[in-house]
Structure formats: C-alpha cells, structure tokens
Amino acid sequence: MAQNYAGTKKRRREAFNVDTKLVEIYEDLASEKDEIRLKAAQALVSQFTPDKSPEDAQIQKALQRLFRGLCSSRKAARIGFSIALTEILSQVLGAPRESSDITISNVMNIWESQTNSSGGETGQEQRDHYFGRLFGAEAIIKSSILFKSHAPFTEWQKLLDLIFELAQRKPWIREECGWILYRCVYELSSQKADVKFLETTLERLCSNELARTPEGVSIWLAAKDLYPNAKFPSKVWKHDDPLDAKDRVHLTKVMKESSSGAENGNQESNAKSSGVWNSKLHFAWDVILSRLDDSSSQEKSKSKNSTSRLSFIDFWTEVVDNGLFASASSEERKYWGFLLFIKVINESPLKPASLVFTKNLVRCLTNQLAVEDRYLHKMAVKATKTMQARVSKEPEFAAACINRLMGSAGAINFDQVTKTKTVEKIVTEANQEALEEIVPLFEKLVASPGTDDSKVAASNRQYLAGLLLAIVRSRASAEPEDGMQAVLEHILFIFVRFACFMETDGDKFAAQPAFTQQTQELFRSRISSCLNSLITSQQYATTLPYAVVRKIRDAAKSKEYGKFIINMDDSLQESVKNAFKALKKLSSKEKKEETAGVDAFKLLYSMTILQVYNGDADAVSMLDELDFCFTKIFGDKKSKKSEDTSDASDALVEILLSFASKQSQLFRRMSEQVFGAFADQVTETGLDSLTSILEAKESLSGQQEMFDQQDEDEEGDEEMIDVDEEDSDVEVIDAEEGSEGSDDEEGDLSGAEEADGNADDDDDEVAAFEAKLAEALGTHRADEDLDAESSESDADMNDDEMEQVDGALAKVFQARRDALNQKKDKKDAKENMVNFKNRVLDLLEIYVKKCHSNLQALDLILPLLRLARKSTVKQISNKANSVLREYTKLCKGSALPTLESIEPAWELLKSIHNEATHSGPPNHASACSQASLLVVKVLVAHDKDATAGVVDVYAATRKEQLLSKKCHVQPSFFTDWNNWCVSASKQIKN
Template sequence: MANHARKRRREPFNVDVKQVEIYEDLASEQDEIRLKAAQALISQFTPDQNPSDEQIRKVLQRLFRGLCSSRKAARVGFSIALTELLAQIFTTTTPTTRQDSPSEELSITKTLDIWESQSSASGSESGQEQRDHHFGRLFGAEALIKSSVLFQQGAPFDQWVRVLTLVYELAKKKPWIREECGWILYRAVHDLAAHKADVKFVNAILEQLGTADLARTPEGVSIWLAAREMFPQAALPAKVWKYDDPLDAREKTALAKIMKESSAAEEEKGSKSSGVWNSKLHFAWDVVLARVSNAQKSKDKSGASRLTFVDFWTEAVDNGLFASASSEERKYWGFLLFVKILADGPPLQASSVFTKNLVRCLTNQLAVEDRYLHRMAVKAAKSIQTRVSKEPEFAAAAVKGLMGSSGAVNFDQVTKTKTVEKIMAEANRDALQQILPFFESLVANPGTEDSKAAASTRMFLAGLLLSIVRARAASKDTKDKASKEESKEKEEDYQDVLQQILFIFVRFAYFKPLSDDKSAPRPALTEATQELFRSRINSCLNSLIANEKYAAVVPYAVVRKIRDAAKSEEYGKFIIDMGEVIRDSVKTAFKSLKKLSGMENDGVTGVDAFKLLYSMTILQVYNGDSDAVSMLEELEFCYTKILSAGDSKEKKKDKKDKKKKKEKEKESDTQDAGDASDALVEILLSFASKQSQLFRRMSEQVFSAFADQVTANGLESFISILEAKESLAGQQEMFEEQDEEGDEDMMDVDDDDNELDSDVEVDSDVEVIDDDDDDDEDDEEEEEEEEEDAEEMAAFEAKLAAALGTHRADQDLQAESEASDSDADMNDEEMEQLDAALGQVFRARQQVLDKRDEKKDARETMINFKNRVLDLLEIYVKKCHSKLLALDLLLPLLRLARLSSAKHVAGKANALLREYTKLCKGAAIPSLTASESGADHSSAVWELLRSVHKEARHSGPAAHASACSQASLLLVKVLVAHDKTALGQVVDVYADTRKAQLLSMKCHVQPSFFTDWNNWCVSASKQK
C-alpha cells in the first residue's frame, strides 16, 4: 500500500483519436498507408499552422520513440515522417526563431537530446528490447543526416560530431549492426556532396573512422573511397594503408582479406570483422567493384598501379571466397557476386568471372542435389543462361568459362544438366564462330591421356555440335515480311557455321593424321569414335535436309570437303580404301554435281533433288557402302536422261530441218526418260529400305521432285513391295542380296542420349484398328506362336533327357533318382560322350532360336519397308492423284489394309486411301480421255472395279470395308465421267455383289458398302 501511495497520480487528459490513427498507420505494412499517414502528420506542422514548440517537442518525442518499435514497418514509416518533419521545422523557419541557445524550448541540440534519451537502453530491458533501441538510435541518426539539418548554415558543428560519435560507438559496441552504421555514414558522404557542404564535415567522418579503428573494414573501405572521390581535398587518415590507397594493386591481398571478413584479416593492424554472417552481400562489394578498373593494366595520375577487376576478382573472390578452405557461407557470398556480375556487369567483367575455384565449386554443387549450395548453384547456372538469352554473343565467354581450362570439358555430363547445351542454343553467329574452333581443339585434345575418357569426352562434344545444328535447322521464318527478310539474312549467316560444324566432323571421321603431324589428336581417335562422328554427320544432315535452304547445299559441301581434304591430306590420310573403279565413279559423279550447280538459276526441275541424291550417294561410298557405287552408275544414267536430255531438247528447238528425225528422237528420249525414271525409283527405294530417318527424309524430298515422272513400271516397283509377304520368305524375295552391315552403321552408340544422337527410325503404332475379327486373328496368331514355343521346348527337353538318360520331372521321379545314382558310377569316357551329346542338343536348340530371331527380324524389316513405301506413295497421291495411272494403287492398298500383320501399316494404308479419294473431286477426277498414250483404258478400269468388289467380299476390319466402298465409288465416278451410259453397267456390278452376299457363305461384304452406294445414287440423281 505504501508503494502504491507513492505513485504519481494520473491527471485527466484528452485523447486525440485522429493523431492515434496517424501513428498507427505509420506502422502499417503497406507503403501507401504509411506515406499518407506521414503526409497527414507533416501537414499539421507547416508554418501556416503555427505549431508551438511544445507540440513539436511532443511529436519528435513520439517519433523517436516509435523508431524503437519492434515492428519493422514502424521504423520505416516513423523514419520517413521524422526526416520530413525535421527538414520542415529547421529549414522553413527563420534563423531567429530556432536559435540553438539554452533558453529555447526547441533547437537542434534539444532535438538530439530527445533522440539520445528515447533511444537509450538502460540495461534492464530484455535482449530484444535492447536490439530495438539500438536500431531506433540508428534510424534516428539516419533521419537526422537525411534531413540535412546538421550541416546547413548556422547549425552547430559539435552536434554533427555528436551524431557521428554515437553512430561509431554503436558500430564498435554491436558488430551485428556495424554494416548498417557504415551504410549510413557512406550515404552521408554522398549527401554532403549533394549539398556542397564544407569539407570539415567529411573530415569529421574520416577522423572518427580512424580513431574508432574501423578504417580497415568493408565499411571503412567504402567510406574512404567515397570521400576520396567526392572530396579530393579531404584529410584521409594516415598510416591506414601502406600505399595510402585500398585500390592500389599492391594492396590487393590486404583488401581481399578485409572484403571476405576472414579471421586472418583481424590479424592485420586495424582490421575488424563483424563476426556475424549475413545472407546478403555487403554493400562494400558494390562500392569496390564499381571503382576497380576494367582494363588489363591501369595507372592513376601519380603513376601508381591501379587494381584491375580481374586481379581483384581472382584474389578476393576466387582465391578468397571460393578457396578450398572457405566456409559454405563465404562460398554463398561468392555465388551472389557471380550472379550479380552476370546480371549487371559490363561484358568484360562478366567474361572474367569464370575463374578456376569458382567453376570447380559450381560444378561440384550442381552435380549433387543434397549439397548445401546446390540451389544457389542452380541459380548461378540459370543466371548464365539468362545473360546469354539477353546477350547472345556472351555465349562464347560462358562456354569457354565452363568448359575451358578453369572448368570441365564434359560440364553437362558431370553436373547432369543441359547448361552448356541451352547456352549454345541461344548463341548467335559471332559467338558460334568463337565456340567452334574451341570445340575442335577440345576434340583434338580432350585434356586426358586415357583413351576411354577421351572417347567419352569426344562423344559428348559431338552431341553438343549436333545440338547446335538441330537448333539452327529447326528455326522457321516468321509471317511478318520484315522478319522474314531478317530471318533469311540470319540463315545465310548460319550456313557457314553449320558447314563448319560438319567440317569438324569430317576431319575426325574420315582421316588419320600423318606421323609427323604436330596437330594430331592426343590420344588418337579410336575406330569406334570415328564411326560415331560419321553417324553424327548423318544425324546433322537428317536435320538440315528438312530445311529447303540447306537440303542441297550442305550435303554437297560435305562430300566436296571430304574429297578436297583427301587430295590435299589437310587432315591426314583418308581412311576409306577405294579402288580405281570406285574413284572413277566418284570423279564422274562430282563432274555431274558441278554441272548441276551451274543449273541453279536456270529453273530446271529437280536440280536440287539430284544434287541431294548425288551428294548422299557419294557419302555412302565414302562410308564404305559397296552398293552405293552401282547406285552412282544408275544415278548417272538418270541424270543424263532426265536432266541432260531435257536440256538438250531445249537447245535443239531452234533447228527447223529434219522434222521426222526429231520425232524419232523425241520418242527415244521419252523411252529413255521412262527408263531413267524407273531406275531413279529403284535408287530411292534402296535408300528408303534403310532404317534411317536421314535416308527416309532424303528419299521423300527427291521423290517429291520427280513423282510426276513415275511410270507404270516405277509404280509397279512400289506395288510389289506392298504385296510382298511380311516374312523371311518375303524378305528373301525382295532383297536378293543381304547387306548385314548397312543398317548397323546408322545405329547410335550413345546409350545416355539415344534420342538426341540417333537418326535410326523405329516405327510405332500410328493407328489402332478396333475390330473384333482383327483382334481374334491376333489372338489366334499369339496362341499358335505359344503352341509352337511349347512344342519346341518339349522337343528340347526330350532330347536333353535322352542325352542324359533321364526322364522329365513330371514323368518318373523314381527313374530319375535311379539315373542320378548311376551317374556317380560313370567313367571318363562316358562323361566325354555325355558332354558331346549335350553340346549337340544345345547347338540344335540355338539354331532353332537363331532361326526364330531371323524370322522376327525379317518381319520387322518388311513392315518397316512397307511403311517407307507408303510414305512415298502419300507424296505421289498428293501430286498425281488426277493421273489415271494412280488408280493402279487402289487394289494393292486395299489388300495391304486387310492382310498386313501390323496394325499401323494397315491403318496407314487405309488413311492413304481416304486421302486419295478425298483429293479426287470435281476436275481432279482421273480422266479416261486424258491418257498420255491416247489409248482407251475403260476396259481396265471396269476390270479394276470388279476386282475391288471381289476384295470387298473378304472378311476384314471395318476400316477395310469402308476403304473398299470409297475405292469403288471413285472408279464409278471415273467411268461415269467418261461415259454417262456406263451407269447401268455399274448397277449390274453392284447387283452381282449383292447377289453374292445373299447366296454365298464366303461373301462377307459389309452393309455399309451398299449404304454408301445408295447415298451416292441419291446424290447423283439430284445432280442429274
């Protein structure tokens, strides 16, 4: 009770609700609310409001106390309001109204008294409350400095010194707040420069910097550099730096230790560490980095050597933060600096940050997800990609930095990322021209003497080069005309780059260095690696020939480079052994290629297609394909008859005599052109038969140019493949000579990146036919195969049991036991006989398995071949659907759709028939009167119609029945368009089919066949 009685009695007072709301809003998390509250508060103390000193004192007291709030937003809001209020109070009044004298109620001195008293921690508070008071003092000092009231005219200088003293004391007393204190003083130098204040204010900062023993700290370096730059006449502390300049090249070691705040730095005189790690970069890094020279070597006015960025980065960051003994926290700072320079640094700086220790740390941290700095390393890697996407020419520096002497050649492999690959996808022409020679040098010298490691690295580099080609080949022109012109220009520029990549492959794929060649690869390339490089050439061309611009030019450049290098021995000895006959064939082919190149602007049809075909065939010769030599001879015949003959006819047009002779020549030329077309079809089928997407694409492009010249014999070549059996017998019939090594050359050897590097195409189901009958047939086939397997296994077990003299386990266990007992008594001779018998049994079993595999491979080969033929026929149908000859495809396609054992082949045949019948409409319907020979083919079409109806009677999938109906109606349109009276005979054909449906159990024609016919009749009668 006594203690309670001694408490001061509270006096009644009125609460200003509006004022309370303003202070509450100053602590709001939202910027807009805080700014409005600050504006409302300041408006109450404008000169026209004529506030009293007491009112001002109270609001200052309240604001200084608010800075000590634990709410972070409160410090920001109250600091803004305080800064503006101080500036308004002490700059908008006359000097006489705010004289700094003891008799005044309010002055700068009294204001500082309020600040010091409100932010003073008595020692009885909790740890958090003390921290809040320290921050309140710091924010108060910042508000006083920003308001500029301390260094305006008439302000007492000793109060400026007072503020500095309190800030420096706080920095020394509490290391965890030292960076913030240093930042305020650093910004104070800028504020003084902006207000053109007297140098004595800066001298006061520098003097206390020395006396506080903080000059050799990151904060001290920042203040030093700012003061020297903005106040050259300032009195810098003596004996702090040996050469009186932290940026002197000779001070780099000391500066590096200070910047990383290491314990070693504390051993230096005057060096202090904050002792607290911060996840954010110290502001001193920005200050120093902005002032180090970007030049290789630099000197100041006095001739002293200046610290360059490269030297500073190497010493302070690479050898400092990323040293092997550095903590994870310091490496984290290093990554922050790396990301910062890549984001904002000039090109020269950004190109210099890929230093040895940094890249090693980046590689290690990226490689393992559970590493402490993995996420930071991922961010660093993405920052490289971001810089390249904004500045494509930076790709060269990035790739060299990651894969050069400071990094790892197989960076992407080690880190399990696609960092380098993505960088190169964004690289422009200039960057690629720097990267490619670098890659070529890495292929020649991977940096290891181990042949296996070198092969792995070379494989990785080959994959990167291929990715560049694919990225550039896939680029498409935009719709905008201006963009088209720009894109065209870029493509022309990239053609040299693409050819340069292929020339690198050529060097290492086809040549063996001479014994005295100093530039020879170390270690030497293995045969497998050279084979890989040849495969990569095919993969590159596979992507490039899809682009019309590169389809004819680049393959020609490749084979010409191989020929020229073989002659000059630029890369060494040509590894392909070619006889005199082969060389002569290749030489003749190059002569034709040269002529074709001269026809480019003459508008001769198929020139580019022939250039592509010649180039790819020559490349096959260089790859050791024996069949390619005979193909060159056939190709020469095609070229002579199709292009040369046509060109010579144009030249003979001016001759007016010997008319009969010209007619005979014309007939002869037509015959020769037909033979040439047939030969060309056989060549294209030879390419299409290979399990390679490259040759499939090439054959399609060439065929597209000559599809309209296909003759009946040429079309029959396609049809014979469609009608061949999908079995070993069908394969033997189709391919007279087996070439077991042809397709293997195209197989990819890179298991880790099969999709990227292989152009071998494996067909997948493109259409599933839902039909019960078809499913039943598949089930029956599977059951038959299972029964056959069971029979073979039973036969094998029986032979094995006979050889052992035992029984199967499920037949006679007792006999087996007796046999086992007798085995123990077998002598050596009997054991040898048993071994021989067992060997014979297992050899027979292996032969059965090999035969089964051979049958399976043959089936897959035939299915793949039919797929390729259907792709070519799709081109033919699109270009020649209105030709009468195209009708010959109807029946083979229908049979294929019904009989093929592969659903996707049957589906593709049906789809092709649908496409064909859709295209044949109106004027595009084949005409019997427009036959090239002038002969009447109506009887053949009638026979074809009856054959289609017979095909419709077979049991098959629903899609097959629909295709038969469409084919039949197409033939009806052809016949009726030729002769209107043919409609009656068509009705008779349909009637015969209907009769067979009613009377024959073997007729399985579907009802939809007649429904479609009825619908067509209704439509035809309306048109009539």
C-alpha cells in the same frame, strides 16, 4: 471514492479533446501501402509549413511522436514516420527561427532521449530502439539541418558518435550504420557542405577501428570519389585507396570479414567481426564492383612509381576466387561467392561477366552440382540457371561460359560429372558469334581430350560429338542466321576429319591418343545424324551434304587430315569423279534456274557419294544409275525423248527405293525430298515398283523375293560403340507391336495371343532339343521313369564310345544353333519388310498429295486396300488406311481424275466391291467404302448416265451380302452409299 470519481471524469474530458484527425494521420503513417503513407505524411507536414506558424509545443510534441514512432516494431511505420520527420525538420529548422525555443540541439536531445534504450526492455524492444535511433539519424542527415551555417558543429560530432557507438556496441547492426554514413557522404556532396564534415567522419571511422571493414571501405571510396582533395587519415590504405593493387591482400581479408591483427607492431587492429552471418550480400560489394576497371592490370601505367588500381579480373581472382572460394573457406563464404557470381552474371556488362569463371569457383560449382545433398547444391543449381538465362537473353555470352566450364578452369565432361545438361543447354542457345569460338574449342578437345587413357578419351570424344550434334540440331530448326552455314560446315568437317582419316603420329596436329576404329565409326554415324537434321531445312538441304562429300574428296587428295581410310580402286574413283562432274553441272544449272529437281538431284548425288565413302558396295552401282537418270533428265533438251525421261524416272524410283529400304531416318528423309521433287514424273511402271513392295509378304521368303538375297552371310552395319537412341538416325520398327489403331477388334492374332503362340513354339523347341540331347547321350530326364533301373549306359565308356557321343552331341548342338539362327533370320526379315513398307507408304503419301488428280493414282487403291486387310502389323494396316483416306479427301471437285477410258474405272469399282466382301479390320471396311465412292464420283463426273450402272454394282454387292456366307461386307458400306445418294441426287437431276 470522490477522488477516484473526479480522476475518472478528468480522463474522460481528455479523451474528448483528442484530435481524432491527427490520430488517423499517425495511424496511416504506419500503413503498408505506399500511397496511404505518402498521403498521411503530406497531411502532417502541411501543418508545419511557415504560413501555418506552428507553436513550439506543437512542434515538440510532433517531433517526440515521430522519433518515438521510429522505434515501432511495425516495419512500415519506420518508413512513413521517417519521411514525415525529414520533411518537418527541413521546414522547421531549415532556417533560423526567431522567438523559438526549438533548436537543433533540442532536436538532437529529443532524438537521443526518444530512441534510448533504458535496459528494461525485451530483446526485440531493444532492437526496435536501435533501429529507431538509426532511422532518426538518417532523417536528420537527409533534412540537412546539421549542414547549415547556423548549426553547431558539435551536433554533427554528436550524431557521428552515437552512430559509431551503436556500430561498436551492436556489430549485427554495423552494416546499417555504415550504409547511413555511406549515403551521408553523397548528401554532403549534394549540399556542398564544408569538407570538415567529411574529414571528421573519416577521423571517427578510424578512431573507432572501422576503416578496415566493408563499411569503412565503402565510405572511404565514396569520399575519395566526391572529395579527392580532402585530408585522409594516414597509414590506413596504401596511396589512400582501398582498391590499390598493393593492398589486395588486406582488401581480401576485409571483404572476408576476417581479423588481420596488428601489422608492424604499431598498426591498429581491425574491428571485431560482426559475429552474425547474413545470407544477403553486403552493400560494399556493389560499391567496389562499380568502381573496378574492366581492363587488365597489365595495361596500366608502366611507371614503377605510379599507383595502379585493381582491375576487375585481379580483384575477382584475389578477393573472390582465392578468398571466398578458397579450398579452406567456409560454406558461408562460398555462399557469398555464389551470390556474387549470380549478381555479376545478371547485372554486369558482357566483358566483366565473362571473366568470373575462375578456377576455384568452377571447381566449387562442379563439386556442389555433382552431389544433391551438399550444402550449396541449390545455390550451384541457381548459378547454372542464371548462366542459361543470360545466354538466352544474350547468346554471345555462351562462348565465355563454355570456354571456362570446359577449358582450363573446368572439365571436358562437365555435364557428365555434374549429372546436368548445363553445357548442352548453353551451346544450343549460342548464336553464330559465340559458336565461332565454341566449335574450334571442341575440335581442339576432340583432338586432345586431356587424357592418355584410350577408354576415357573415347568417352570424352563421344560426349563432345553429342554436343556438336546438339548444336547442329538446334540450328537446323532455328531461324536462318547470317554466317551460320560456315559454322555448320566447320562442325561437319570436324566429323569428317576424325571419321574418315587417320592422322600419322608425326603430325603435330595429330589426335592424342589416336582414334580407335569404334570411335571413328561413331563419328561417321554423327555425320549422318547431322545431315538427317539439316536436310529438313531448305537452306541447308543441298549445300551442306555437297560440302561434306567435297571436303572428303579434297582432303583425300591433299592429305591435310592424314590417310584416307577407304580404299578405292580405279573404277570406283572414276565413278565418283563422274558424279562430281554431274554435281558441278547441277550447280551451274542451279544458278540459272532454281528448280526443285536440280536441288533434289544434288542431294541424291551427294548422299550416294557419301555412301561410297562409307564403304557401301551397292552405292557404286547406284552412281551409275544416277548418271543414266541425270543424262536422260538434264541432258540435251532437243534430243531428249519422252520414253527416255520415263526410263530415267523409273530408274530414279528404283534408286530411291534402295535408299528407303535402309533403316535410317536420313535416307528416309532424303528419299522423300527427292521423290517429292519428281513425283509428277513417276510413270505407271514406277508406281508398280512401289505397289509391288506392298504386295510382298512380311516374312523371310518375302524379303528374299524382294531383295534377291542369295547370300545370308552379308556383313551388318551395326556400330561397335554404344550410341544413344536420340543421337542415332537409325529407325527400328518392332514388327510385333501395333502402335496406332490398337483398338482394332478383328483381324489376326492379338499381341497376347501371338506371345502365347511364340511361348508354345519355344516350349516345343526346347522339348525337341532335350529329346535329341537325351538320345545322343543315351539318358532320360530326371522326371521321366523315376523307377527305372540303372542301365549299362551308366557304366564307364571307352574312348571310341566317347568319340561317338561327342559327334552326336556336336550334331545336336549344331542343329540347335541352325534353328535359333533361322528363327532370328525370320524375325529380322519381318522387321526389314515392315520398315520397307513404311517407307514406301511415306512415298505414296507424298505422291497422293502432289498428284492426286493424276489418273494413274487410281491404281493405288487396290494395293492399299489389300495391304490394309492382309498386313499382320497394325501399324502398316493403319498407315495404308491413312494414305487412302488422305487420297479420297483431296479428290474433290476439279481435283477429281479425268478418265480417258471408262472401262478400267468400271473394273476398278467392281474390284473394290469384291475387296469389301473379305473379312478384315474395321478400318478396312471404311476404306473400301471411301474408295468405292471416289470411283463413283469419277465415273459420274465423266458421264452422268453412269449412275445407273453404279446402282447395279451396289445392288449386286447387296445381293451377294444376302445370299453368300462368304461375303463379309459391312453395313456401313451401304450406309455411306445411301448418304451419298441423298446428297448427289439433286445434282444428278439438275
């Protein structure tokens, strides 16, 4: 008991004598925070400076503790302990120490003993000891104690033997061992160590059969760079260079980590594979890539006896494409290949990064992208995102991507095959320099889509047309770029070439296979879609449409694209010729004076000529009207009369209305731009033309009245090939839907009620059809008169009776077809009128923004109010209210119209009040109130004494509200009036 007690007391005394500060330092060396580790290392190293004269026991104890700490399972501990160990070794053994037993040999023994695995540890503990030994070797090398003149060379050999033994014993740690020795070569060079250290390292590398490994290649290349005159082991690499072009096959096998076996019977066999797959790239790839020449191997020395190093493309093709991405390669090696691809795309300069889209890689990328459950699908997606990110930062890189993904290495329809938008996203990011390469490629692919199958060719051409359109749309909305107009012209000319001309088979540049009529119609629609986007840009609005029609005219004359597909008679050619003369004059005027009117007329002429080239019969008469407008507006200023200008303005409005009536975004935008330029010249007659459309019925009769339709068999302009909605500029507005203002509670039938009404009509039509059919056959429905006996009609009929029945059936079915056609005509007519009214409202919105202070703008109030009340389409009603609200909002202060005569204004105010008495949607009541107050402001601004008359008008309306059941004026009408009176009373009294 006493003995145990004494032992206990002794242990307590030892604990009492422990240096707590030193314990804290060692604890902080393992901290995960860099600043704490560095501070602890500095504190520990400061205790072993020469001025402190540390004792051997203190040094030895510290070294043992540090070497042992390298074997800790805490990852941060190895970093902190390694830093402290390196500095202490450098200070203590950097120079010979007198009367000291701490030698380099002692240090090597401590390192070996403290990091040795006894064999009784767990697997994780053994791994910790192996890594501890490796970190210890690194600290010894970095301290440079072995490279000093007083250091025994045998200790260097011992360090190499222990590292190579570890690499051979545990292949999974071989890469780390190789990294230590690779960095050691640079350490030897910086310390200007004797060449024997390097030569011994290379000798051990070969004797351990690690020369032909990724680690061996890295060490060899570093040695070759830093010690070119050293003696290298023979018969390892041709010309002592792993990157020699003649050794590309061996290098491929090495980097794949495959065993090549013995060669020529006397060659050493390579070391066995590591046996453990690593999801990270080996550091050897960085070493090799940094030493490859970007130039082609063909540009090397022409001497047969001279050595030639692999160029980047040769290395990539042989080692990566034919090695990692070979069809027989494992998924793991292809994974490495994708990592390399991503690395080069991210880090390499433009030239080498442009060379990595090799055949096997692109094929693998395509296959992995196409199916989501494939092993490398996520890596393939990551690779495409890397390409897109590089293009976003460096737009010129887009050319290399597209050339390879859609060229010889890839597929024309890459996005369709992979079910992605990789190519589309890349081309929309491309800059002018890249597009100068991409667009000619697309033109070549359009002409030769790589197949003889006409259907496949049509599909590929449609896809390419979509990409060209995507480019145009992206550049139309982007900032202007020098040289971009030439690129956009090229794209438009591609569409012109294949849409408007038919190349002959004898032409060596003719498309193969030939374009079908459907595909040509598709390309013509793409011209409109492109211009639809471009005319929104001030830079391209007039120049590119003019360039298109001029190109069509010139190509038709020169026949550079083949035969022009539009047949034009002499009179039509003369009209087009006169139009081009006018365009030429407009261009000369544009140089002298930049006016919106000149630009607008250039656009209008160009679009009208384009319609002529598209075969629109109405466009010819529009050209003649344009000539009339041009002469009146831009003719001789001295002889020009005001009535001539008015007539021209009225004619121009009619032309714009003819464009606006078409269901096309392009014509809508064009008419808006032109109208905006001439809005201030619109006369009262022109406004009447616009408002008369608002008054028309939204029905077949309204359409016939508006368009003077006499012939219902006109040909449609529907396309004969499927077109994505986003690629078409055709606007279709569903007349049955109410988009905005769906919260309206009053007005006509709701959507559900209309649907029920339509369903009832359909049931009635079906019942009537069945009754007529039964009458013609002389039968009845099965659910009618079930007890009826068989009649004579059930008996067999002779030929005459059959003919009579056939005739009766033909009449019944013809009547049914006529009824269905009439119903479709009514629906189409309503949609056309709704579309037309929408376009007119767009023009009126432009007018009120530009000319709200014009007196004649007041004439718009009543048509807009009536449209808001009467329209059966909520979208139209809401839009009319919106235009009127914008008008009343703009008319403030000095912007109010100035009256020439007061009587028409009084009549207008009374008409507005009369309109307010009608029942309508809630927005209608608000619009009436706003319009009434606007006219009141105009009257009061003209004459303050008019206030009394205004009060009388409101009083009359109030009286009618109280006494008449037919008056449906809303309370808000008078609430707004009262609010205005409160705010205006002070101004009137003053």
